[in-house]
Amino acid sequence: MIRSAKTLADGELLTADVAIVGAGPIGIALGLELVKSGQRVLMIESGGTSLVKEAQALARQQGNDRWHVPSDLAVRRQLGGTSALWGGRCVPFDPVDFETRPVVPEPLWPVTYAEIAPYLEAACAWAQCGHARFDASELPEIAAREMIPGFPDGTVRTTSLERWALPTRFGQVYRRQLEEASTLQVVTDLTCTHIACDDETGLVDHLVLQSLDGLRVMARADRYVLATGGLEATRLLMCSDDVHPGGIGNSSGHLGRWYMAHVEARVARMHLTTPPELTIHEHERDADGVYVRRRLTFSAEAQHEHRLSNTAIWFVNPQMSDPAHGSGILSGVYLTLISPIGRFMLAEAIRKAHTAGDGNVQIAAHVRNIVRDLPNALRFALSFGYRRFLRRGRKAPGFFVRSASNVYPIDYHGEHLPNADSRVVLTDARDALGMRRIRTEMAFSGTDIENVSRAMELLDRELRNAGVGHLEYLYDDTAAGVRECLVGASGYHQTGTTRMAADPAGGVVGPDLAVFGTENLYVASTSTFPTSSQANPTLMGIAFALRLADHLSDPEPPAVAAAGTARSTET
Numbered sequence: 001m002i003r004s005a006k007t008l009a010d011g012e013l014l015t016a017d018v019a020i021v022g023a024g025p026i027g028i029a030l031g032l033e034l035v036k037s038g039q040r041v042l043m044i045e046s047g048g049t050s051l052v053k054e055a056q057a058l059a060r061q062q063g064n065d066r067w068h069v070p071s072d073l074a075v076r077r078q079l080g081g082t083s084a085l086w087g088g089r090c091v092p093f094d095p096v097d098f099e100t101r102p103v104v105p106e107p108l109w110p111v112t113y114a115e116i117a118p119y120l121e122a123a124c125a126w127a128q129c130g131h132a133r134f135d136a137s138e139l140p141e142i143a144a145r146e147m148i149p150g151f152p153d154g155t156v157r158t159t160s161l162e163r164w165a166l167p168t169r170f171g172q173v174y175r176r177q178l179e180e181a182s183t184l185q186v187v188t189d190l191t192c193t194h195i196a197c198d199d200e201t202g203l204v205d206h207l208v209l210q211s212l213d214g215l216r217v218m219a220r221a222d223r224y225v226l227a228t229g230g231l232e233a234t235r236l237l238m239c240s241d242d243v244h245p246g247g248i249g250n251s252s253g254h255l256g257r258w259y260m261a262h263v264e265a266r267v268a269r270m271h272l273t274t275p276p277e278l279t280i281h282e283h284e285r286d287a288d289g290v291y292v293r294r295r296l297t298f299s300a301e302a303q304h305e306h307r308l309s310n311t312a313i314w315f316v317n318p319q320m321s322d323p324a325h326g327s328g329i330l331s332g333v334y335l336t337l338i339s340p341i342g343r344f345m346l347a348e349a350i351r352k353a354h355t356a357g358d359g360n361v362q363i364a365a366h367v368r369n370i371v372r373d374l375p376n377a378l379r380f381a382l383s384f385g386y387r388r389f390l391r392r393g394r395k396a397p398g399f400f401v402r403s404a405s406n407v408y409p410i411d412y413h414g415e416h417l418p419n420a421d422s423r424v425v426l427t428d429a430r431d432a433l434g435m436r437r438i439r440t441e442m443a444f445s446g447t448d449i450e451n452v453s454r455a456m457e458l459l460d461r462e463l464r465n466a467g468v469g470h471l472e473y474l475y476d477d478t479a480a481g482v483r484e485c486l487v488g489a490s491g492y493h494q495t496g497t498t499r500m501a502a503d504p505a506g507g508v509v510g511p512d513l514a515v516f517g518t519e520n521l522y523v524a525s526t527s528t529f530p531t532s533s534q535a536n537p538t539l540m541g542i543a544f545a546l547r548l549a550d551h552l553s554d555p556e557p558p559a560v561a562a563a564g565t566a567r568s569t570e571t
């Protein structure tokens with residue numbers, strides 16, 4: 001059942017076996033999995049079934065972090081969470097992420113890759129991105145072709161795949177299941193503002209829940225899960241500091257620290273000397289019709305040998321805003337995206353990234369490109385418009401224009417290394433429900449920046465050695481270029497601030513995602529990841545949520561939880 005808080009009475013007590021705060025992709029996958037094992041689940045969602053401006057404003061951050069996007073671009077408070085905005089790119093972390101490496105010399109992950117890998121197939125099913133096969137050589141339908149002819153896997157790998165979801169808007173796609181699940185109750189328009197703990201046991205006693213209409217109710221459950229997204233899970237733990245000084249799970253001072261995103265930069269172009277028509281520059285489709293795309297990555301051995309952070313690189317279109325590209329297609333898309341209808345076509349963050357430029361909009365030059373290239377531009381508009389916007393189900397994730405000269409700008413998407421000074425802090429400013437707001441203080445280290453140059457140098461060397469091409473740099477000073485690209489580019493992938501560790505000295509939650517010192521409270525979020533990988537994090541977040549569902553479905557509730565909480569009477 002899905003009901004709004006407007007149907008509740010002030011002071012009502014909601015009860016369940018498991019209370020999940022947050023109905024984004026991770027909360028929804030977790031909740032529906034728990035229902036399968038017969039658990040009575042209560043899901044609390046701050047937003048409505050569609051966007052409510054006042055609820056969205058609750059997520060606003062204080063301050064002005066140079067590297068961070070504003071919350072309106074980074075998160076969405078509504079049923080389905082930020083999947084209302086996401087691109088749908090699904091990639092698992094790599095085995096190397098879980099290892100100690102020259103750039104991450106301490107053993108940080110208390111869970112091995114082998115423990116989480118079995119959950120990837122089901123995570124792909126929840127995300128609707130096909131099967132968990134992420135290597136082109138495993139897919140006979142595309143394995144025979146090389147991304148760059150004559151450049152086989154070695155130091156640089158060209159067979160790593162990303163998969164694309166519909167993109168799956170979890171609030172829409174799973175709405176019916178949420179409505180029909182007999183032991184599940186979703187309450188929207190209701191925000192958890194405090195986690196009330198028992199001052200003797202330290203365990204959660206109940207959740208304080210408030211609506212923007214002034215309603216105040218309570219939830220009691222055997223076990224509680226925060227699935228509110230990375231920043232909000234951190235904020236809730238920090239704000240609930242009456243029994244646990246400094247916030248729940250913060251006995252060692254890790255809460256809010258180690259904030260990671262990804263290092264994202266466009267600082268080079270790849271020139272290929274191979275036949276242009278043979279370059280795989282765009283999406284392919286697997287046998288199930290799922291869009292997949294090749295990423296250039298570095299082998300684990302090369303990462304160790306060259307002291308590299310984990311890195312992915314992919315081809316992109318030339319900057320659309322610069323009509324010098326001469327493409328009628330790119331000019332047509334650019335003019336559409338900067339027009340008033342552009343805002344309805346793409347998430348604002350993605351639209352802004354595609355239309356970025358020097359501020360000088362050269363409309364006449366773009367129109368000239370379209371007129372010169374009219375048949376192509378029209379053909380593209382009709383076919384892509386249908387595949388992206390009109391076709392039911394799976395949508396084309398994007399488009400890439402083939403370069404006749406075989407020259408492609410490349411995007412770097414690399415691991416942001418753990419750094420205790422990159423963090424989230426609580427401020428004295430309060431939101432409309434009286435909850436303290438957070439400020440982000442994102443930081444990138446010299447190594448994060450240098451890694452871009454080192455990865456580019458290695459890629460350039462390997463292209464030259466294979467005799468297939470080379471890189472051309474876009475900035476005289478690559479490090480300065482990386483810093484420029486990073487301004488306002490982080491905050492979409494929220495990692496590290498409730499880090500997972502083997503024991504309370506090392507983090508906020510344990511390997512089973514239970515918060516240290518409050519073992520009936522769990523965090524299901526990418527914020528539990530101690531490192532950030534090259535991978536976009538949501539698929540892995542879902543995999544960990546499914547592993548948590550297995551743990552919570554254990555018929556033997558942990559002794560600590562049974563002692564500290566009231567029994568539930570209804571869902």
Ligand SMILES: Cc1cc2nc3c(=O)[nH]c(=O)nc-3n(C[C@H](O)[C@H](O)[C@H](O)COP(=O)(O)OP(=O)(O)OC[C@H]3O[C@@H](n4cnc5c(N)ncnc54)[C@H](O)[C@@H]3O)c2cc1C
Nearest residue numbers: 022024025026046077081082087088089192228229536538
């Ligand atoms: C523009 C954009 C593009 C992206 N593209 C990709 C991509 O291609 N691939 C990828 O892997 N990731 C991508 N991401 C990131 C991805 O969207 C997130 O990793 C993912 O949504 C996180 O899922 P979640 O369930 O943890 O949190 P969310 O999706 O943020 O959901 C959290 C839910 O909790 C609710 N909530 C928050 N606080 C409270 C509270 N106190 N009480 C009650 N409810 C609360 C919120 O309203 C929300 O519904 C993208 C993000 C953006 C912004």
